[in-house]
Amino acid sequence: MSQIDLEQANLTTLYDRLDALRAEAARHLAASHPAERPYWAGEAARLDAVADKLCFGRVDLDDGRRLYVGRTGLFDGDEPLLIDWRAPAARPFYTATAAAREGVRLRRRITTRDRTVVDVDDELLAVGAVRGEELTGDAALLAAVTAERTEHMPDVVTTLQAEQDRIIRDSYAGVLVVQGGPGTGKTAVALHRVAYLLYSHPHLRTRGVLVVGPSRMFLEYIGQVLPGLGENSVVTATIADLWPGVRLERADTPDEARHKGSGSRAAELAAAVRGRVRVPDGPVEVPFEQEILTLRPTACRHAVRRARETGLPHNKARLVFQREIVGVLADDLAARLEAVTLTDSGEAIDGGDPDGALGEADLRALRAAGVVVDWSDTGPRRLLDEVDVAGLHGSLLADPGVQAAMDAIWPPLSVTDFVAGPFSTADIPLLDEAAALVDGGDGTTYGHVVVDEAQELSEMAWRMLMRRCPSRSMTVVGDLAQTSDPAGATGWDEVLRPYVADRWRMAELTVNYRTPAEIMSAANEMLVARQPGLRPATSVRSTGVPPREVHAAPAEVPGLLAGLPGRIAVIGPAHRLAVLPPLDAVPLTPAQAKGLEFDSVLVVDPGAVLDGSPRGHNDLYVAMTRATQSLTTVHLTGCGF
Numbered sequence: 089m090s091q092i093d094l095e096q097a098n099l100t101t102l103y104d105r106l107d108a109l110r111a112e113a114a115r116h117l118a119a120s121h122p123a124e125r126p127y128w129a130g131e132a133a134r135l136d137a138v139a140d141k142l143c144f145g146r147v148d149l150d151d152g153r154r155l156y157v158g159r160t161g162l163f164d165g166d167e168p169l170l171i172d173w174r175a176p177a178a179r180p181f182y183t184a185t186a187a188a189r190e191g192v193r194l195r196r197r198i199t200t201r202d203r204t205v206v207d208v209d210d211e212l213l214a215v216g217a218v219r220g221e222e223l224t225g226d227a228a229l230l231a232a233v234t235a236e237r238t239e240h241m242p243d244v245v246t247t248l249q250a251e252q253d254r255i256i257r258d259s260y261a262g263v264l265v266v267q268g269g270p271g272t273g274k275t276a277v278a279l280h281r282v283a284y285l286l287y288s289h290p291h292l293r294t295r296g297v298l299v300v301g302p303s304r305m306f307l308e309y310i311g312q313v314l315p316g317l318g319e320n321s322v323v324t325a326t327i328a329d330l331w332p333g334v335r336l337e338r339a340d341t342p343d344e345a346r347h348k349g350s351g352s353r354a355a356e357l358a359a360a361v362r363g364r365v366r367v368p369d370g371p372v373e374v375p376f377e378q379e380i381l382t383l384r385p386t387a388c389r390h391a392v393r394r395a396r397e398t399g400l401p402h403n404k405a406r407l408v409f410q411r412e413i414v415g416v417l418a419d420d421l422a423a424r425l426e427a428v429t430l431t432d433s434g435e436a437i438d439g440g441d442p443d444g445a446l447g448e449a450d451l452r453a454l455r456a457a458g459v460v461v462d463w464s465d466t467g468p469r470r471l472l473d474e475v476d477v478a479g480l481h482g483s484l485l486a487d488p489g490v491q492a493a494m495d496a497i498w499p500p501l502s503v504t505d506f507v508a509g510p511f512s513t514a515d516i517p518l519l520d521e522a523a524a525l526v527d528g529g530d531g532t533t534y535g536h537v538v539v540d541e542a543q544e545l546s547e548m549a550w551r552m553l554m555r556r557c558p559s560r561s562m563t564v565v566g567d568l569a570q571t572s573d574p575a576g577a578t579g580w581d582e583v584l585r586p587y588v589a590d591r592w593r594m595a596e597l598t599v600n601y602r603t604p605a606e607i608m609s610a611a612n613e614m615l616v617a618r619q620p621g622l623r624p625a626t627s628v629r630s631t632g633v634p635p636r637e638v639h640a641a642p643a644e645v646p647g648l649l650a651g652l653p654g655r656i657a658v659i660g661p662a663h664r665l666a667v668l669p670p671l672d673a674v675p676l677t678p679a680q681a682k683g684l685e686f687d688s689v690l691v692v693d694p695g696a697v698l699d700g701s702p703r704g705h706n707d708l709y710v711a712m713t714r715a716t717q718s719l720t721t722v723h724l725t726g727c728g729f
């Protein structure tokens with residue numbers, strides 16, 4: 089029996105088992121109690137998702153055991169048929185090398201199409217040269233990285249590399265920063281890490297995981313990775329998506345973006361909200377029913393202090409303030425009601441009975457104030473018991489005159505009192521900050537947050553994300569050399585320290601799986617000239633084809649696309665893209681191209697990209713490093729720029 093036949097027999101057993109589980113899930117879905125159906129629907133979707141490339145690896149161990157590794161765990165009774173790639177037992181499949189074998193004698197990569205084994209690729213680790221921590225599975229990896237790109241990012245679970253695996257399985261606690269050059273798999277690693285964390289920390293399924301990306305297009309591009317790994321419960325969003333319902337109608341200048349993104353806006357907003365509480369200089373007269381009550385500044389100050397001590401957002405602390413003020417007014421009112429009825433010496437006046445019982449007028453006043461009066465009780469008594477006082481509080485609170493007096497001191501506020509439209513993206517964190525100060529926001533939080541292209545986030549955007557992640561369990565993915573937002577990050581420590589002190593750690597990725605060496609070297613040369621000290625990532629392959637540089641009129645650009653391989657992007661400043669004729673390619677600005685990749689890339693007017701913003705060199709670097717096969721830079725001619 090050939091090795092392929094042998095693996096085919098095993099694969100058939102695995103699919104039989106999977107089919108049995110799918111049939112069981114379908115049966116439960118049809119027959120179970122409605123409350124249980126969402127679970128079975130999720131399980132059925134998960135089992136469907138893992139069916140493609142169900143099993144992709146095998147390790148033979150020194151102790152004679154043979155383990156198959158795949159997208160999910162499958163068992164025959166207690167006997168493991170297939171180990172989930174996230175299980176500890178599967179780890180050596182990714183990390184074992186000839187130098188550190190971890191008990192692995194042989195690693196086999198199994199390539200399947202539909203339910204058929206088409207290839208097996210063996211690495212014998214027990215013998216052979218010791219090469220340190222080399223890339224594993226070269227043939228499978230090269231096939232993966234040279235494959236033509238589609239509009240969706242593929243998962244790379246079959247060819248994860250050791251340096252990536254270490255990051256994926258890193259501890260859940262604290263903030264892990266994954267820094268690495270373009271194409272080093274930061275996004276891929278972050279998404280596989282989410283799948284791993286959901287597997288190893290099931291409580292995250294209820295607490296939720298949020299993945300934040302730079303654009304909707306990017307989120308669509310990565311959108312199939314987690315479902316393909318059987319994980320359907322993760323929320324993906326841009327910063328703007330986290331504040332739904334706002335129309336983004338303006339673009340900021342770099343200076344405006346920097347200003348709006350600066351952390352000092354937080355203190356300013358806090359001061360502005362605080363400043364809306366105004367204690368009066370002198371006594372305030374408060375009309376209530378037939379009475380004019382008095383509020384003194386000391387009482388107001390005391391109430392304000394009590395409200396502030398709670399630390400609640402403005403509109404919630406307002407209720408505490410009101411309770412305090414109403415307490416003061418109620419005392420004032422009670423004293424007056426008593427005074428109407430009895431003098432200090434206990435004499436009845438103003439219609440009261442000599443025995444101290446209430447007169448008709450008093451009873452009417454009390455009833456108007458919402459105080460419950462026991463009509464059968466005519467003997468002397470304290471006028472207001474606890475129930476009366478509560479009733480009085482309610483009446484005072486509901487009274488428009490009292491409300492107006494309190495609102496003049498501690499008004500109800502709304503977010504738009506502080507951040508006004510038309511809004512830009514940089515206003516979103518300001519709106520969120522204002523909401524946190526005014527009413528506490530919607531309070532949605534997650535158990536783990538992944539931030540992709542994290543170098544782009546302003547200090548205000550970080551505040552917004554930290555509010556959604558009280559556990560501070562985060563995976564932060566980025567490349568400081570690709571920062572293009574004027575308010576973006578220049579160092580991870582300065583970004584994270586305010587929130588987690590030194591509870592953050594950095595892992596680096598060093599191998600570029602996307603961009604061939606020839607393109608990478610041109611991009612690095614361009615960047616290093618403007619930003620010395622950059623440590624370029626090593627490309628995993630070279631194509632022998634250097635980037636092309638051409639001069640062409642806009643009308644000639646479509647002709648430049650002819651013969652380019654695969655999916656093509658044309659990347660340039662918006663006003664340059666606007667002068668091009670319709671193209672059979674995806675037109676993108678460098679900001680829109682963030683995180684995406686294409687087989688072929690045409691960068692239009694690199695000079696204009698460089699001059700387009702203070703971080704133009706980072707934009708050009710991003711544009712050049714999107715290509716997996718071919719890069720052309722086009723200097724536009726004949727259009728009077």
Ligand SMILES: Nc1ncnc2c1ncn2[C@@H]1O[C@H](COP(=O)(O)OP(=O)(O)OP(=O)(O)O)[C@@H](O)[C@H]1O
Pocket residue numbers: 229232233241242243244247248249252268269270271272273274275276277567601602682683684685713
């Ligand atoms: N282990 C791997 N096996 C196969 N392909 C891989 C592997 N790691 C990464 N890749 C591929 O390399 C490409 C780049 O990955 P990814 O987009 O995650 O990089 P990145 O570091 O986020 O890039 P950038 O910062 O430039 O956006 C993707 O096509 C990804 O599928």
